[in-house]
Amino acid sequence: MRKKSIKDLDVQGKKVFCRVDFNVPMNDGTIADDTRIRAALPTIRHLVDQGAIVILASHMGRPKGNVVEELRLAPIAKKLEELVGKNVRYSKEVIGEDVKKQVSELEAGDILLLENVRFHPGEEKNDEELAKAFAELADIYVNDAFGTAHRAHVSTEGVAKHLPSAAGFLIEKELEVLGNALSDPARPFTAIIGGAKVKDKIGVIDNLLDKVDNLIIGGGLAFTFVKAQGYEIGDSLLEEDKIELAKTFMEKAASKGVKFLLPIDAIVADAFSEQANVKVVDIDSIPDGWLALDIGPKTAELYSNVIKDSKLVIWNGPMGVFEMEPFAQGTKAVAEALAEAENTYSIIGGGDSARAVEHFSLSEKMDHISTGGGASLEFMEGKDLPGIAALDE
Numbered sequence: 001m002r003k004k005s006i007k008d009l010d011v012q013g014k015k016v017f018c019r020v021d022f023n024v025p026m027n028d029g030t031i032a033d034d035t036r037i038r039a040a041l042p043t044i045r046h047l048v049d050q051g052a053i054v055i056l057a058s059h060m061g062r063p064k065g066n067v068v069e070e071l072r073l074a075p076i077a078k079k080l081e082e083l084v085g086k087n088v089r090y091s092k093e094v095i096g097e098d099v100k101k102q103v104s105e106l107e108a109g110d111i112l113l114l115e116n117v118r119f120h121p122g123e124e125k126n127d128e129e130l131a132k133a134f135a136e137l138a139d140i141y142v143n144d145a146f147g148t149a150h151r152a153h154v155s156t157e158g159v160a161k162h163l164p165s166a167a168g169f170l171i172e173k174e175l176e177v178l179g180n181a182l183s184d185p186a187r188p189f190t191a192i193i194g195g196a197k198v199k200d201k202i203g204v205i206d207n208l209l210d211k212v213d214n215l216i217i218g219g220g221l222a223f224t225f226v227k228a229q230g231y232e233i234g235d236s237l238l239e240e241d242k243i244e245l246a247k248t249f250m251e252k253a254a255s256k257g258v259k260f261l262l263p264i265d266a267i268v269a270d271a272f273s274e275q276a277n278v279k280v281v282d283i284d285s286i287p288d289g290w291l292a293l294d295i296g297p298k299t300a301e302l303y304s305n306v307i308k309d310s311k312l313v314i315w316n317g318p319m320g321v322f323e324m325e326p327f328a329q330g331t332k333a334v335a336e337a338l339a340e341a342e343n344t345y346s347i348i349g350g351g352d353s354a355r356a357v358e359h360f361s362l363s364e365k366m367d368h369i370s371t372g373g374g375a376s377l378e379f380m381e382g383k384d385l386p387g388i389a390a391l392d393e
């Protein structure tokens with residue numbers, strides 16, 4: 001069912017409580033990457049232009065209900081001011097008398113940014129009292145925090161139950177792009193799954209096998225599959241209790257005619273370190289005591305060719321430990337193949353893959369970089385995202 005859009009609302013003179021995802025990477029008090037702030041600008045600008053009184057709420061990091069000085073949103077307010085070109089007020093409180101007073105002083109087109117909502121112990125517990133307190137500040141709730149849409153917290157879900165609600169432009173765009181990709185995919189459709197979180201990604205692999213033509217596996221999670229193929233993997237990442245499941249996925253792929261691509265060679269190291277001894281080995285020759293930390297050059301070439309022959313590619317999770325130079329080549333090769341593939345629509349599923357693409361200065365060449373890692377994964381798994389489910393239809 002289509003959710004109500006911010007476009008369907010008359011917000012002139014109305015107080016709008018708008019949840020955004022300003023959970024940006026910080027480096028010594030400065031914003032290391034403002035992508036998520038920029039991604040929320042269309043909604044914020046629309047609200048300002050339509051004469052709404054804009055109350056913005058976001059989390060940053062995981063302060064677990066405590067006030068953590070380094071996680072205050074003051075630098076975000078400043079950055080936002082620069083980006084929207086107008087004064088942004090900032091409250092050092094999440095909720096309370098001071099917030100109420102500040103809200104009462106706002107006029108149409110004004111913006112107030114509340115303090116990091118996760119400083120309040122009620123936020124992540126989806127506390128009803130906090131939901132009511134937020135709702136009392138406003139007339140309308142807009143959710144534009146796609147990156148946090150998979151969390152059922154007060155500012156993403158609870159508050160929606162107390163106010164008329166709608167989705168912002170970023171959430172709409174993410175749902176449209178990801179939804180189209182999955183419901184009516186251009187073919188050949190290839191999914192690339194990498195990274196380290198085997199447990200988190202098992203569900204999505206199962207679900208994707210019903211949709212894709214090619215499933216490419218890389219990163220640390222590949223080695224549970226390599227082990228399932230019967231090879232020794234040394235000290236590489238392994239989820240012992242997922243080996244049997246990995247086998248069933250390979251069988252499912254075979255029975256569905258889905259090409260299931262696993263590394264055929266790897267870069268192995270004798271320690272998890274940039275200074276380690278490193279060599280390239282075929283996948284059946286990972287030495288005892290060594291760790292596979294990247295796909296090898298033959299695998300990179302194989303994967304690149306499949307990418308270039310695809311019409312649609314979704315990518316979640318790096319191919320190796322790209323943060324360390326000796327293990328960055330596989331991820332770089334995949335990013336470059338996507339950048340060069342002119343007839344391929346590329347979707348990057350947030351998180352570390354987005355960071356990797358940025359790291360190789362290839363972001364501009366991608367068709368869609370999702371602002372949500374976990375959220376885009378849960379969406380691809382076919383799960384309902386609570387932050388979206390709670391919005392009015």
Ligand SMILES: Nc1ncnc2c1ncn2[C@@H]1O[C@H](COP(=O)(O)OP(=O)(O)O)[C@@H](O)[C@H]1O
Pocket residue numbers: 194195196197198218219220221237292293294316317318319320321322323350351352353354373
């Ligand atoms: N072969 C590997 N062994 C161990 N860690 C790996 C390997 N390949 C990739 N990684 C690590 O996986 C991490 C990202 O995993 P994950 O969080 O699952 O991805 P994402 O954030 O894109 O969803 C990166 O920090 C990377 O260093």
Ligand SMILES: O=C(OP(=O)(O)O)[C@H](O)COP(=O)(O)O
Pocket residue numbers: 021023061062147148151350351371372373374375
């Ligand atoms: O950065 C986020 O998620 P992501 O790393 O999965 O993209 C979101 O802001 C959600 O943060 P959370 O995982 O602490 O709830």
